[in-house]
Amino acid sequence: MTLVLAFRDVGTPDLARRGLTPASAPPAVLLLDVEADLSVDDDGRTVWSEPAFPVAELARELALRLRLPAEERTDFAFDSMTYDVPGAVRIAATGDGWRVGSVFAPDAWSSPCPWPVPARALTAFTDSVRTRVAALGADPHLVPAAARPATAASANGTPCR
Template sequence: MLLTYDALDLTEVRGRAPVDVLAGVDAGFRVVDGDRVVYEDPSFPVVELAWSLLRWLDQPDRGDFVFDSMSFEEPGALTVRRQGAGWVFGSVFVPDVASDPVSWGEVERSVRAFTRRVTADLTAVGLDATDALRYPPAR
């Protein structure tokens, strides 16, 4: 399972405050299961997604993940739902497509790899990743 994206688009970043970074950084985003693309979006809020995924991982009684973004009217642009003994990745925007079930370990590995990349890419362009991904967000 791979959560990946193209180069960051910083054109909508209006300032250096964490909320500006959360809401302003987009990238072409893809969820890939083997050689199959489960979901893709050419302009996806990857920093906001990383922030949300980190919050979800930190919940001891976590249920399904449903990305509720400032950028989409409908929650669920990315979902990670328990199915049987595993977890499936999908999106409300392509309801007939989902990943094959994966273990919790694979979910966590995929999410942590994605959030590490977001952190590294923000740092590389001079933005404070620690501040942007902190919980609760600084105002």
């Protein structure tokens, strides 16, 4: 099973209008203005996608979430300053494993998987966004480093369904 949070066409389209650059913009502005086309893909199937998504804000929240110990791990609903409702990206535990989806496509979810599978996908996403933030000229610490996910062995060989 391959779960991917993919993004492309990263940019800061509103900064110039505000007279700012990635190096001069305050962190709160950058979190909203670093945008990209985002998709959640499950084995080549697009579960959900959204253009001009605040990927830095999402990556920051996910990186902080990935640092939580297992006993504090609960469902996640991305509560962005960009959207009126929380859950543009949702991560939910089910009896069969963890799934990723969006409130904007309530019936579309990734396949359920043991936690290490989404954890690796989320960590890869946060690492990539952090790299792109730095390439734009902003402080890479805007997106903190995520905790390293558990190894595949910790999934106990349980496949995604």
